[in-house]
Amino acid sequence: MKAIVNVSLKTGVLDSQGKAVHHALESLHFSNVNDVRIGKQIVLNLDEADETKAMADVTKMCEELLANTVIEDYQIELIK
Amino acid sequence: MKAIVNVSLKTGVLDSQGKAVHHALESLHFSNVNDVRIGKQIVLNLDEADETKAMADVTKMCEELLANTVIEDYQIELIK
Numbered sequence: 001m002k003a004i005v006n007v008s009l010k011t012g013v014l015d016s017q018g019k020a021v022h023h024a025l026e027s028l029h030f031s032n033v034n035d036v037r038i039g040k041q042i043v044l045n046l047d048e049a050d051e052t053k054a055m056a057d058v059t060k061m062c063e064e065l066l067a068n069t070v071i072e073d074y075q076i077e078l079i080k
Numbered sequence: 081m082k083a084i085v086n087v088s089l090k091t092g093v094l095d096s097q098g099k100a101v102h103h104a105l106e107s108l109h110f111s112n113v114n115d116v117r118i119g120k121q122i123v124l125n126l127d128e129a130d131e132t133k134a135m136a137d138v139t140k141m142c143e144e145l146l147a148n149t150v151i152e153d154y155q156i157e158l159i160k
Binding site for chain 1 (some may be wrong): 086088098101104105108110112113114115116117118119120121122123124125126127128137140141144145146
């Protein structure tokens with residue numbers, strides 16, 4: 001089973017990388033961009049057939065390592 | 081309109097960040113992970129109503145700035 005974890009900064013947390021990319025896009029004359037936010041996409045290849053167990057495991061991984069839950073949110077998507 | 085761009089390393093390109101996370105997960109006793117790949121998720125808030133124009137713009141942004149097409153692939157998803 002494959003798990004896709006998207007980790008993004010919480011709303012309100014300053015995204016300096018996003019701001020830099022937004023500025024760079026403006027320099028390249030892309031004027032129709034209002035906002036840029038940058039997050040991480042983590043693709044895990046799991047040796048686990050049970051969906052409930054996989055979701056529990058990946059949630060634990062996010063809480064313990066993959067996301068900093070003080071400033072980041074995460075979303076988990078499982079693909080069979 | 082919102083555009084979500086997922087930038088990931090091409091298959092075969094060494095993902096040292098993914099390797100490090102995989103190793104860290106093993107240290108935390110998550111033994112059912114076979115592989116970890118880490119990419120970027122870029123969320124663009126566009127001031128553009130036309131879907132075709134938006135897709136063309138975002139593709140151009142990827143080619144010029146957001147992705148290094150020598151070693152990275154990108155996927156674009158538009159959300160109204």
